[in-house]
Amino acid sequence: MHELSIATAIVEQAEEIARTDGADGVSSVTVRVGELAGVVPDALHFAFEVAREGTALSGASLVVEQVPALAWCGGCAEEFAVGMPPFFWCPACDRPSRELRSGRELEITGVEPVPAPT
Numbered sequence: 001m002h003e004l005s006i007a008t009a010i011v012e013q014a015e016e017i018a019r020t021d022g023a024d025g026v027s028s029v030t031v032r033v034g035e036l037a038g039v040v041p042d043a044l045h046f047a048f049e050v051a052r053e054g055t056a057l058s059g060a061s062l063v064v065e066q067v068p069a070l071a072w073c074g075g076c077a078e079e080f081a082v083g084m085p086p087f088f089w090c091p092a093c094d095r096p097s098r099e100l101r102s103g104r105e106l107e108i109t110g111v112e113p114v115p116a117p118t
């Protein structure tokens with residue numbers, strides 16, 4: 001289950017970001033996951049609950065923003081959804097395109113610190 005290694009990496013990076021910001025803990029982490037990133041959101045949520053144990057994220061929740069896979073057609077100058085499984089063929093002009101614009105994202109976009117206890 002490779003989601004566990006991804007979740008562990010997310011936890012480690014979020015801890016690092018929180019530490020840099022001087023936060024004691026993290027209340028939530030937001031990640032962008034592309035349709036073609038090969039990550040199952042349900043599995044990622046489950047893995048996150050395992051990976052956060054004993055870390056600064058032990059009380060944190062995971063927010064997954066899914067990014068649709070879009071390719072660019074130069075002929076139409078428009079993006080089209082490649083779908084799942086991906087099909088790199090413009091539906092408008094019936095020509096192939098492999099110019100992927102989005103869909104492989106796997107990145108942390110937000111780390112929400114726990115409010116300071118003052």
Ligand SMILES: [Zn+2]
Nearest residue numbers: 073076090093
């Ligand atoms: Zn086209």
